[in-house]
Amino acid sequence: MNTKTIFKIHWSESIWFFDIDDTLIDTAGNTLNASEGIKRVFSAKYTKDQSQLVQNNFNNIFELMLSGYRVKDEDDWRKVKGGKEVFNNLLNDIENSQIRIKEKYGVIKKWSREVFVKLAAEKAGLKVTPALVHEAVDAYWLILTEQTIAYPHALNLIQKIKARSRPIYLITSSDGRLKMDNEGQFDYDPQYSAALKRQRIELLREKGVIFNAVSIGDPEDKPHQDFFEKGLKIAENDLGSILDTSHVIIVGDSFGGDLQTPKEKMGFGLVVLFEKDRSNTEVVDEHQITTGILSEVANFLV
Numbered sequence: 001m002n003t004k005t006i007f008k009i010h011w012s013e014s015i016w017f018f019d020i021d022d023t024l025i026d027t028a029g030n031t032l033n034a035s036e037g038i039k040r041v042f043s044a045k046y047t048k049d050q051s052q053l054v055q056n057n058f059n060n061i062f063e064l065m066l067s068g069y070r071v072k073d074e075d076d077w078r079k080v081k082g083g084k085e086v087f088n089n090l091l092n093d094i095e096n097s098q099i100r101i102k103e104k105y106g107v108i109k110k111w112s113r114e115v116f117v118k119l120a121a122e123k124a125g126l127k128v129t130p131a132l133v134h135e136a137v138d139a140y141w142l143i144l145t146e147q148t149i150a151y152p153h154a155l156n157l158i159q160k161i162k163a164r165s166r167p168i169y170l171i172t173s174s175d176g177r178l179k180m181d182n183e184g185q186f187d188y189d190p191q192y193s194a195a196l197k198r199q200r201i202e203l204l205r206e207k208g209v210i211f212n213a214v215s216i217g218d219p220e221d222k223p224h225q226d227f228f229e230k231g232l233k234i235a236e237n238d239l240g241s242i243l244d245t246s247h248v249i250i251v252g253d254s255f256g257g258d259l260q261t262p263k264e265k266m267g268f269g270l271v272v273l274f275e276k277d278r279s280n281t282e283v284v285d286e287h288q289i290t291t292g293i294l295s296e297v298a299n300f301l302v
């Protein structure tokens with residue numbers, strides 16, 4: 001039994017927002033398989049060992065980014081291989097490949113697989129062409145999308161929400177689909193990047209993910225408040241009315257990325273932190289629960 005009280009949200013007023021990657025689907029878990037596509041594309045030009053090395057480097061970069069991204073406090077850095085310094089070095093390398101993007105937008109696309117592939121190849125001692133990088137990343141996303149399965153407990157929650165005829169919005173980071181030039185610098189076209197992500201997300205409907213609309217983080221991305229404001233606006237347009245954020249529930253796998261801004265700056269009624277390896281549900285405070293079983297979130301509404 002939970003003894004802490006939770007802010008009451010009525011089913012009849014509830015509006016649902018979901019992060020997608022690693023909340024509804026196991027994106028990180030599928031990335032290892034998907035990186036086979038990178039190896040396959042590289043092996044047309046390089047030896048088996050070189051291609052394997054690029055794949056391994058790519059997976060290490062992804063893993064480091066993921067563990068760094070999930071850090072909630074200073075203590076958590078001990079769980080990150082190499083710690084904060086190695087993570088910051090990687091972020092530096094990523095940033096140095098996006099000088100024009102940083103100038104134009106003030107921020108970089110941290111999760112761009114195009115940048116990961118370039119860095120992975122450089123680390124393997126290979127100088128790559130833009131065409132090779134783009135082809136490798138296309139292959140990666142294609143495999144990842146084809147193999148995606150939505151978490152059953154997430155689909156169960158979606159079915160409960162739909163049984164109450166309440167709206168669902170997906171709010172997702174940019175995939176950072178960048179274009180490399182011959183010098184290894186990257187450019188960003190928000191419309192191109194968003195269109196590719198939209199294709200990937202639409203395929204989720206076939207996997208049982210029902211939603212009213214999707215908001216994509218191109219160019220404004222999480223955790224900036226504009227990212228969430230854009231999502232609210234898309235929901236308001238869909239519903240034809242102004243939203244009261246205290247009726248809104250948002251579900252994500254990163255407190256800092258998905259939940260902190262809605263909770264602390266925007267008055268969302270409830271934020272739900274999904275932790276894949278957790279087998280229970282815990283009330284953190286009046287406006288937050290942490291769970292490994294998304295279907296249990298339904299029990300907290302009245």
Ligand SMILES: [Mg+2]
Pocket residue numbers: 019020021022023252253254
């Ligand atoms: Mg996520």
